[in-house]
Amino acid sequence: MVGQEVRLAGWAAKIRDMGGVVFIDLRDRYGIVQVVCDDGEPLETGKGVKLESVIGLTGRVRPRPEGMVNRDRATGAVEVVVSRLEILNxxxxxPFQVDQADKA
Structure with a gap:
């Protein structure tokens, strides 16, 4: 899959805005993959994504940088660099942080 262009859609399960780059953990029925918005329109749209919003995207699969592989995920060795991002819903x-529901 590395190097291939893909089209994905799912829920924004986790969002990390690092200023010049936005990382989104995209969740669908098959699992979670990290997507990277680091330039132009995808970066600006990525800054507006809210937790659990439904997004659609087109991007290219690339290997994660050395030392950044997430061995807890089936997709942890790759990430998708976004070329087009759309907030579908x-x-x-x-009302509370989804990943901390037991503390709500």
Whole structure:
């Protein structure tokens, strides 16, 4: 899959805005993959994605940088660099952090 262009859609399970790059963990029925918005329109759109929003994207699969492989995930050796990002359905603000529901 490395080097191939892919089209994906799913829920924004985790979002990390690092200023010049936005990382989104995209969740669908098959699992989670990290997508990277690091330039132009995808970066600007990525900054507007809210947790659990439904997004669609086109991007290219690349290997994760040395030392950044997530061995806990089937897709942990790769990430998708986004060339086109669309918010298909923006989620309303959540009443509590989804990944910390036991603390709500």
């Amino acid at each position: 923006a989620a309303a603000p959540l």
